[in-house]
Amino acid sequence: MKNALDILGRYVLLMRKVFTKPDKSSIFWKQFFTDVEKLVLNSIPIVAVISVFIGAVIVIQTASNIESPFIPKMYVGYMARESLVLEFCSTMIALILAGKVGSNISSEIGSMRITEQIDAMEIMGINSANYLILPKISAATIFNPFLMLMSFMIGLLGGAMIIFITGIVTMSQYVDGLHYAFRSYYIFYSMTKMAVFSFIITSISSFYGYYASGGSLGVGSSSTKAIVASSVLILVANLVITHIMLV
Amino acid sequence: MIRVVKLNKFFGEKQVLKDISIEYQPGKCSLVIGASGSGKTVLLKSLVGLLPIDSGEIWYDDVLFSSLGEKEIKNIRKEIGMLFQGSALFDFASVEENIRFPMDFFTEWSKEEKLERVNFCLKRVNLINVNKLFPNELSGGMQKRVGIARAIALNPKYLFCDEPNSGLDPHTSILIDQLIAEITEEYNITTIVNTHDMNSVMEIGDQVSFIHKGEKVWEGSRNDILTSNSAELNEFVFANNMAKKVKEMMQQAAR
Numbered sequence: 001m002k003n004a005l006d007i008l009g010r011y012v013l014l015m016r017k018v019f020t021k022p023d024k025s026s027i028f029w030k031q032f033f034t035d036v037e038k039l040v041l042n043s044i045p046i047v048a049v050i051s052v053f054i055g056a057v058i059v060i061q062t063a064s065n066i067e068s069p070f071i072p073k074m075y076v077g078y079m080a081r082e083s084l085v086l087e088f089c090s091t092m093i094a095l096i097l098a099g100k101v102g103s104n105i106s107s108e109i110g111s112m113r114i115t116e117q118i119d120a121m122e123i124m125g126i127n128s129a130n131y132l133i134l135p136k137i138s139a140a141t142i143f144n145p146f147l148m149l150m151s152f153m154i155g156l157l158g159g160a161m162i163i164f165i166t167g168i169v170t171m172s173q174y175v176d177g178l179h180y181a182f183r184s185y186y187i188f189y190s191m192t193k194m195a196v197f198s199f200i201i202t203s204i205s206s207f208y209g210y211y212a213s214g215g216s217l218g219v220g221s222s223s224t225k226a227i228v229a230s231s232v233l234i235l236v237a238n239l240v241i242t243h244i245m246l247v
Numbered sequence: 248m249i250r251v252v253k254l255n256k257f258f259g260e261k262q263v264l265k266d267i268s269i270e271y272q273p274g275k276c277s278l279v280i281g282a283s284g285s286g287k288t289v290l291l292k293s294l295v296g297l298l299p300i301d302s303g304e305i306w307y308d309d310v311l312f313s314s315l316g317e318k319e320i321k322n323i324r325k326e327i328g329m330l331f332q333g334s335a336l337f338d339f340a341s342v343e344e345n346i347r348f349p350m351d352f353f354t355e356w357s358k359e360e361k362l363e364r365v366n367f368c369l370k371r372v373n374l375i376n377v378n379k380l381f382p383n384e385l386s387g388g389m390q391k392r393v394g395i396a397r398a399i400a401l402n403p404k405y406l407f408c409d410e411p412n413s414g415l416d417p418h419t420s421i422l423i424d425q426l427i428a429e430i431t432e433e434y435n436i437t438t439i440v441n442t443h444d445m446n447s448v449m450e451i452g453d454q455v456s457f458i459h460k461g462e463k464v465w466e467g468s469r470n471d472i473l474t475s476n477s478a479e480l481n482e483f484v485f486a487n488n489m490a491k492k493v494k495e496m497m498q499q500a501a502r
Contacts, residue, residue, distance in 0.1 A: 024352055117337055120331060122297060124325070124352070
């Protein structure tokens with residue numbers, strides 16, 4: 001318990017250092033766009049591949065589970081859309097990003113810590129936490145919700161692709177299902193979740209990297225802790241946000 | 248000038264620095280020597296504010312550094328250059344970008360002015376045509392030189408060097424030592440060097456403080472070291488066979 005409070009205290013103090021006015025805005029924006037490329041754009045391929053396959057699998061599973069003739073086949077499209085938008089494209093993608101982006105951030109900052117590069121910045125009078133972490137949090141929190149939207153589109157395309165290949169239901173039934181009882185609020189809900197998850201991933205990974213110690217083993221261990229902590233917090237946040245926004 | 252008064256530092260229950268009082272003068276290379284784990288690096292990091300102290304005072308000229316808030320510390324740090332044990336060059340930046348880094352943050356110089364200053368600093372440490380190289384493309388000695396170039400980029404008043412010779416061959420070590428000494432004298436910098444390399448001590452040690460188990464047990468010039476009566480210092484200085492031989496020869500000559 002004391003340990004958990006200690007971690008929480010250090011996390012809050014670090015975030016206080018992070019959320020200050022950047023020393024120079026031109027340097028912040030340069031870092032911001034570098035991080036948009038590194039954390040968001042470079043994640044597009046893996047997110048696209050996973051989304052297309054999951055979309056296809058959801059369609060097959062839903063279609064093969066609808067045996068009753070009283071349930072219209074268009075429900076395949078409806079179920080695929082709802083599964084993707086409500087849970088898969090935000091929570092599942094966030095868990096994947098916690099592994100990919102989280103380990104990248106914590107090992108990068110952790111290596112800088114153990115090779116005294118962060119100390120070197122501090123000695124120069126630079127707020128290292130602000131310089132290194134704020135652009136990452138901003139880039140991911142602002143742009144990852146659009147990654148979620150992209151994942152949603154590609155997931156639906158994956159579903160359409162498997163229908164085209166297998167003919168498990170007709171394309172018009174699938175498209176009807178996609179249009180059926182559509183609530184744009186769900187998109188907003190999912191994008192909000194993704195923004196919160198992105199904040200969790202980047203801030204937690206940065207925290208563990210920033211306080212890494214004990215050489216390369218320490219960097220590895222901080223990476224693992226970052227991924228585990230981010231994943232657990234994503235699941236908790238998912239529950240809380242869902243309760244707040246959907247109940 | 249930097250003045251340390253009765254500085255104490257604890258890690259939990261363990262006291263790692265005990266009542267350290269030292270004065271470092273501008274234009275001189277002040278060396279802090281001692282065995283590994285004696286508290287040298289903790290002292291250096293405490294002096295620059297990377298580690299908080301438990302009691303005592305640290306003065307930078309007329310400013311009580313140890314009582315300053317974060318903002319004021321930041322202002323003092325703009326006058327500090329530091330060379331780290333592993334050079335601590337930024338992996339993500341080229342040599343030129345590394346040296347330009349503090350300029351980007353704290354000056355309004357034009358691109359050309361910055362480049363001119365970068366080239367001047369590189370020339371000062373005897374490096375040319377390395378602007379576009381990255382740290383992993385440089386040898387250990389070159390990395391140290393770039394580290395020094397970055398440390399002097401904004402004309403610091405205070406220069407801190409943590410084990411500047413670690414991992415370097417004896418010839419390169421001497422070159423780095425000479426470079427530090429020249430820069431110190433040239434710009435009248437208050438320079439503090441942490442080392443356990445006796446060659447450095449004999450090369451550049453204008454003022455030498457010996458730290459043993461967190462305590463300053465001896466202080467003097469490089470010429471006083473060989474004739475010191477301090478048992479701890481003698482044990483440290485004459486630890487290897489070559490040094491023991493020198494001591495025997497000195498004693499024989501004295502008889």
